[in-house]
Amino acid sequence: MKPTKKPPVYTMHRVRKGWLAAGVCAGMVCASLSGAAGGYAYATLHGNQDESTATPAQSVMASPETDLSAVVESCRQSVVEITTETREDNPVFSGYAIEQGAGSGVIVSEDGYIITNHHVISGASSIAVKTTTGQTYEASVVGSDEVSDVAVLKVDAQGLPAARIGTSSNLQVGQTTIAIGNPLGSLGGTVTTGILSALDREIEVDGEPMTLLQTDAAVNPGNSGGGLFDASGSLIGIVNAKTSSEGIEGLGFAIPVDEAMAVAQQLMNDGAVTNRAAMHVSLVDDSRQGAAGVYIAQIVENGAADQAGLRVMDRIVSIDKEAVDSAADVKKIVRSHQAGDTLTMEIERDGSRQTVELVLGSSQN
Template sequence: MNEMPPKFKRRNISSNIITIVICCILSGIIGFVSAKIAYSGSDSNGVNIIQQKVNSNSDVEIEDVSDIAAKCGPSVVEITTESVSSGNSFYGQYISTGAGSGVIISEDGYIVTNNHVIENANRITVKTGEGNEYEAQLIGTDSQTDIAVIKIDAKDLVKATFGDSSNLEVGNIVIAIGNPLGELGGTVTTGIISALERQITVENEQMTLLQTDAAINPGNSGGGLFDENGNLIGIVNAKESSTGVEGLGFAIPINTVTEIIDELIENGSVTSRPVLGVSLYDVSSSSQYYRQSEYEEGVYIVQIVEGGAADKAGLEQNDRIVSFDGQNVSTSAEVKSILRKHKIGDKVEIVVNRNGKEITKEVVLQQSNQ
């Protein structure tokens, strides 16, 4: 059964006393929030991140989210993409289109969105809440966290105020703003934080996400998830779309996003993360490859980067990884999850099965050259 959305009580004007009490409480809350605002510095690229050091207060019942929507709405944009593909079309090349959302993070046009929104796009167009359209430049992408940064040539834009996702609690009220279905830009939906630190596998990447019951639809990806104070606390990136399942939306915690943004702007990719230098493939009993071969279930090395960490350690194509850093693994997501806990230069023991024999190798993790 779906969780019920937060109930917004109607204002009761039958009692002047109640009205006065409510006003006093709200005045106190506003004063408390104002006193807690803190400003963080700017980086060399001019992207200033204003972060509210406010603990989310789940005891606050919001009657009307119009003020919050008015504050946050202008910082959320619509994104449309065009991709040119060759494929096997009789007519040669063809153009496919896509749509998503993004959040403005600087007054001069830097925008954060999902990697999967702009992936393989030949053209990216941004439409602001005021209706202005711009062609966007791709600045950087990171498929592992599903984060990308694009930029438009504009000034005096309304940027989002970053919150602190580490202060969130289950039951906190949230507001999602995005472009559902790719044609309903500026749509506002409300809900609560249903769970924290959900381990979800998306495109073979294990991610730690916020779960919400705010309505999330295709096109919302890359949009903002805001708290009841109007602070950006997540970037929407996934919805559970199984038959009969509703009320399961997910967002990347904003604290994770801020760790990635600076590197993407400076380098175009995340270079501080260690890599094995391999491509992995999962073989399971449900996969067609498994049924048509004699390969056991597990995670296999299908490609090795020449001169990379795996190559130098003596790993080979078709090796099945049995354990990584002392932990048994059977999927690529498990390998990547363990890898994230390490740093460049770490030595990691890896056990592989090669032609029926287990072989132990030591891998020195290298910097990503992505």
């Protein structure tokens, strides 16, 4: 009998730096209750647009003898360290706990807009940004999108060194990559290099299907939200994940810059992504039911699924004649459409199958 292969696990990488327990009586840090958590979180903007017309083949390609110091010195100034604090009530000790986290970000405008990952700042009660000059700023969240794992922060500053925004539309496998970030939450400005290993790797990260750039540049916890640059110093991606499979290295991933900046622009304009297609349901993968597959767990009242007549515990068998076996399969199909598109769905309800027409709504409603 052949051994069962376990699928690779891809994780997002915000560093959780530890817990500080604070008593409600005086607000003092209680040293006897503090300690390291020792875990990792599973885990047209105003920027300088790259106007170069050079094709990837014409770009500088690094070899072991290539000196990238000038390029690195230019682009690393746009990468910042991000530290977060998240307050959580702790009824056991009649107080609250403060979890400290860390990640990275990239300055995309001289007046203080910074792009990072949603999972880096999700749930944070306070966010601080530190530049390569050592200046620290308090940051506010302009908008954050869990689906794309993109967030935009704002600091009160002028004249910041914004990254030169490149494009991910004409990249080629084998191009030099430069990853810059804050690994382990304490090594800000760390630079690693590699190549583009793949351009459109479809993987599932913490239950969300994503299409990402793949690189063999070293990526570690704390790199999340940092920049992936090409050999000319243009930003081509936002680092967000790596494989956590034991013994596997050299598999890092980044959100293509075209997608990341498109989301960031919407977050700046509207505070949220407003044009993403949505079924307005919560889905769950369940093998304990009569038939294994993906089931509807919740339905938003008056949303797309509700108006189509779907019910909780309906099993989705196929969409547009394409079989689906998991929530990730459904999400992938929905994301390939726009709000207003009609899906033909085959569902199973009470042991019988039926066809349902569903008009997709938008994420805004």
